[in-house]
Amino acid sequence: MPSSEVDAAEKAKLFAVTGRVTEAVPFGDGHINETYRVRVDGGPRSGYLLQQINTRVFTDPAGVMENIARVTNHIRRKCLETGRDPDRHSLTVIPTRDGARYVIDEHGHAWRMYLFIDGTVGLGVADSEATAREGGRAFGEFQSLLRDLPGERLNETIPAFHNIDHRLEQFRAAVAVDPVNRGRDAQREIDEYGTRAPAMREILSAAEAGRIPERIAHNDTKLNNVLIDEASGSAVCVIDLDTVMPGYSMYDFGDSIRTVTNTAEEDERDPDKVAFNMGYFTAFSEGFLSETASFLTPDEITLFPFAAKFFPYIMGLRMLTDFLNGDVYYKTRYPTHNLVRARSQLALLRAMESRYDEMRAEIKRVSRACYITNSR
Template identity: 40%
Template sequence: MKDLLSIVSKFKVQGTVGEIKPLGAGLINDTYKVNTTEADAPDYVLQRINHAIFQNVEMLQDNIAAVTGHIRKKLTEAGETDVDRKVLTFLPTEEGKTYWFDGDSYWRVMVFIPRAKTYETVNPEYSYYAGAAFGNFQAMLADIPATLGETIPDFHNMEFRLKQLREAVAANAAGRVAEVQYYLDEIEKRADEMCKAERLYREGKLPKRVCHCDTKVNNMMFDEDGKVLCVIDLDT
């Protein structure tokens, strides 16, 4: 078991660290809640970055810094008075980086947002709020001046994904193609439309945009009234 207290101490946290315990059920990164003992000090979230998936951690964190910095600027200019609850805040180390490498794993720390929650499933009203929040997220990033790196190459390249699917169908390694042929046919019927974005981009008709690329409802935080506070999980 890693010495989590020692890892947290590498970051510029406020207050005295007390209990550290697992948080959530994320599939990619290991996440922990870091409680501080003082009432006026924030709590934190400690996360071990999955280096097998995100192999260029410096680029990953630079991307996140550019995105959160731009959103913070937009919110401030719009007169938002609760900016710290509307965008993630990552802590620097003594060296000024937003991650720390312990010789084996990469770690990062962000400020815990109190009185906020995530949901795995939502009702139609919350779905509307979620859709609006992701739309607003994309709108705020439409004019981001920074050039972001690609953390997982071809992660949302539909042409590449269809190629992978077709290769898997041809190989039929598990002998299950016949069972799902209806669904495969439905995908092929839509293949041309599914690849339209990549095609238009190559033709110069669609500009490159910053996208979240994992727009599901549990990647946003809601307040106590069911309104969206902020979009999270900015790795992709």
């Protein structure tokens, strides 16, 4: 057993688990946090999920866990009101043995634990229109459930997370400094992302003008952040709540479309394999708007097609910036991994642009149909 697994098993014992911890093995392929599945004797058959929070990214773990506790408690109450199992349809935070939401170890690392949700899978790529629709329904329901969250504004766990002005400032600084001498390997991508920048302020401009309301957003709505029931194919639970904070509805729509409609993995090396699946776009939109059309404003919905284009751009921009800075944010498996990701996002953006008029027409049609259905 690698030393990291031994260490994780010891950290798991700091939490109020039922039973005896037997092992903690690496789980999943997330870009940011280190995750382990914890198995126990004499406790829940499914076990637990242990995570070391990346405090280079999330510098305020207390604020992150305060948000997660508020959000999950609210969703759990709503599950109970509607007769759904809260341990399956919401994350369950397992407290430490001292009753805290997380623990800081002797090395200054932050750890937290959830109940593991068994019989589910997170998909990196949509495999059917039904899956795309379920993903849309799950993220739409997530926004709907949280629109009446009581209390103060949630903490901003990563300030200016999707703020394009901020991300462009970081990008231009990386290009200017070129700290690890990678600029020459990415000049074509640097030029294209730079040229496209002026057209990417539509959401920010609408927010600055007061045309769209601030909402609670998930802010990281990759398809694999929805757990799908392995038996039924139905969405079970939205996970990875570190970035749940104030935002805009089109953030959650756009980032999902980026992953749901891409016919290839996010890090596909061959851009020719990257295409835009219009059927999945329509299916996801149907699911998302079936849960949200009744309360979103027309200005919000009108921005959905732009949001779909915006997210390959801003995510690719961030990946390119990280490549130029020496891969300090995203986990990578090889030296050009982030550059490959940035190229793949550009290929997806171009594919979306070729279908943009169709996207706008579909959003108009689907939103009208969902609004009529919800009004009956």
